[in-house]
Amino acid sequence: MKSNSIQRRNLLLTATALTAGFSAKGFAAEGKAPPQFDRQCDVLIVGAGMAGLTAAGVLSKEGLRVIVIDKRSWIGGDAIYSTGVVFEAQTRFHERDGITEGVSVEDYWKRLNQGLFDEPVSKVRDNLPVSPSYSGIAKHDPGVLRACAEKLPAVADFLFENGVTVLPIPKAAPFLLPTPKGSMGELAKHLREAIEEAEGSLLLQTAAEELLQDEAGTVIGVRARTRGNRDVFIGAQSVVLATGGFLNNEDLMRRYKRYWAAAPKGFSFVGGGIPTDHTGDGIELARKIGAALEDMESVPKFYTAPQKGTPAFSWLMLDTDTAYVVDKSGRRFVNEAQARYAGCALAMLRLGIDGGFVLFDEAAFSGPHAARWQFAKVLEDGGIWKADTVEELGKLSGVDAGGLRETIEAINRDAARGADSRFGRSDGRFRALRAPYYLSKPYWPVMFKTEGGIEVNPRFEVLRHSDATVIPGLYAVGAACGSISTRLCDVFASGLTAAESIAAKLRRH
Structure with a gap:
């Protein structure tokens, strides 16, 4: 040196x-x-x-x-x-x-x-x-x-x-x-x-x-x-x-x-x-x-964040786990894998969506990245809803249960034939959802840099x-x-x- x-x-x-x-x-x-x-x-x-x-x-x-x-x-x-x-x-x-x-x-x-x-x-x-x-x-x-x-x-x-x-x-x-x-x-x-x-x-x-x-x-x-x-x-x-x-x-x-x-x-x-x-x-x-x-x-x-006081996890989970983003009607509005967290935030901003929710299942909640995203703690602290049925999930969250059911059925149907008919997802994380279901509290787009x-x-x-x-x-x-x-x-x-x-x-x- x-x-x-x-x-x-x-x-x-x-x-x-x-x-x-x-x-x-x-x-x-x-x-x-x-x-x-x-x-x-x-x-x-x-x-x-x-x-x-x-x-x-x-x-x-x-x-x-x-x-x-x-x-x-x-x-x-x-x-x-x-x-x-x-x-x-x-x-x-x-x-x-x-x-x-x-x-x-x-x-x-x-x-x-x-x-x-x-x-x-x-x-x-x-x-x-x-x-x-x-x-x-x-x-x-x-x-x-x-x-x-x-x-x-x-x-x-x-x-x-x-x-x-x-x-x-x-x-x-x-x-x-x-x-x-x-x-x-x-x-x-x-x-x-x-x-x-x-x-x-x-x-x-x-x-x-x-x-x-x-x-x-x-x-x-x-x-x-x-x-x-x-x-x-x-x-x-x-x-x-x-x-x-x-x-x-x-x-x-x-x-x-x-x-x-x-x-x-x-x-x-x-x-x-x-x-x-x-x-x-x-x-x-x-x-x-x-x-x-x-x-x-x-x-x-842009990032996504909940209201102050709400326990939260990072939407970076979209990079590693199977999850879908829905609005209050229970319907998807973006290709989650391609958009990632920033693109999801921009989609909410562009479409005027008042709060987005992350929908996933037990395979993600208990999967290899569960500790990294601290899912169990966020659930315990009230930042995630868990339900065995779509109807129960809708009742807990206020998200339309009919829309959630249609979304989950479409995902499972598309996953079985290997093609996302809604947004064309083709990544390896596009798969069917199985109960119990998990839904985050609502998040909104925020700019941080x-x-x-x-x-x-x-x-x-x-x-x-x-x-x-x-x-x-x-x-x-x-x-x-x-x-x-x-x-x-x-x-x-x-x-x-x-x-x-x-x-x-x-x-x-």
């Missing part, structure tokens, strides 16, 4: 070039003397979510001095609220589980391009109220998303090397790697330890207020604001923006999301369950110095709006970056790629 030599050389460069040659454009324009840096580092990462921590962990192991700042009082970002399912291809875990056919990076990329996952390359734009479907204008540079796809095996190695356990991969959804509940929080702690062991710093409740540039336009640090309302100036050879999306930035939502802006927010329940500080800080900072933005009008990330943000190249260098050239010294990763999706796989891949780009660049200097 080149750790010590790189670190000594780069800190020397930082101390001489940044302190002596600093001339922030904003200060120069106002006729003010440039400030002295309070702290210096090789790489400053703005945002301690998974993308930022990933980059910080890799760079720390390269021997670079890293400072991570975050306006929150905790680390891990929104990923610590997630179920920890990561899209992957061609990993050591596929080999472990004997899944070797049809799971290559090329297989993954083909499916992504076809829109067979809930995040296709072609993204929705909200120019019409009828647009909640996965189609529309493609991303400016699909090569960035392709770079993330090619990084997936490395992402799996990164998780493994940092102590993440991967549960058995469901053969019905071989591109989805499940991890135990709480694994993302543990990963965040592990990465924090790696940063601190390398003598890096993590400054919480410290918000970036301004990107600082030298006279050539190179980003060389930030002005940040501490909890005590004090300015702190941090100098760096590279700055990485990993500040997340803009769900709670009303101006950006009104300007770019329009149709979507009125949809309810949430995750654990309608109207809540996620932090309310997704204010697009990095996007705003980058835009102020001329960075390009991409895909800002695309559909936000925005898509769109700062435009980057495949090395995750930020591009200028004026001519698409690189803004030297500035990178963007994770949900702050508009060139990728906000799925965990791309969050990790962007952090890894940016770290490799920065380390390679600093080695050359």
Whole structure:
């Protein structure tokens, strides 16, 4: 490892070039003397979510001095609220589980391009109220998303090397790697330890207020604001923006999301369950110095959630178990396997459905993924109804029993002949239902992340709006970056790629 030599050389460069040659454009324009840096580092990462921590962990192991700042009082970002399912291809875990056919990076990329996952390359734009479907204008540079796809095996190695356990991969959804509940929080702690062991710093409740540039336009640090309302100036050879999306930035939502802006927010329940500080800080900072933005009008990330206080399980179960989604009339309204949880949410929004219910049977309730979805606990706590007959299920839930009966009979009839006459499901989870039946409490569509943000190249260098050239010294990763999706796989891949780009660049200097 080149750790010590790189670190000594780069800190020397930082101390001489940044302190002596600093001339922030904003200060120069106002006729003010440039400030002295309070702290210096090789790489400053703005945002301690998974993308930022990933980059910080890799760079720390390269021997670079890293400072991570975050306006929150905790680390891990929104990923610590997630179920920890990561899209992957061609990993050591596929080999472990004997899944070797049809799971290559090329297989993954083909499916992504076809829109067979809930995040296709072609993204929705909200120019019409009828647009909640996965189609529309493609991303400016699909090569960035392709770079993330090619990084997936490395992402799996990164998780493994940092102590993440991967549960058995469901053969019905071989591109989805499940991890135990709480694994993302543990990963965040592990990465924090790696940063601190390398003598890096993590400054919480410290918000970036301004990107600082030298006279050539190179980003060389930030002005940040501490909890005590004090300015702190941090100098760096590279700055990485990993500040997340803009769900709670009303101006950006009104300007770019329009149709979507009125949809309810949430995750654990309608109207809540996620932090309310997704204010697009990095996007705003980058835009102020001329960075390009991409895909800002695309559909936000949707989930499904019950009313507050209702015990819930994740609709990710649609990826692993046999289940069908119905409305109050007891009838299906979407291809559950193709739509997945996000597509089901969008279908409810598009069709004006006031609450959707997940219908399944004993084989799923007691199946191999029962512990993962905590079905027994949710049933015990009152978040699921169970009945031996359709009539009883309808009486308990208020869902029309006649519609439920017709739906179950149609499913069983179609399953016997191997063809879904209603929505054309052809996946291996399309099968008949047998009593006893289970029905979830109602869920509604909620948005919990925005898509769109700062435009980057495949090395995750930020591009200028004026001519698409690189803004030297500035990178963007994770949900702050508009060139990728906000799925965990791309969050990790962007952090890894940016770290490799920065380390390679600093080695050359």
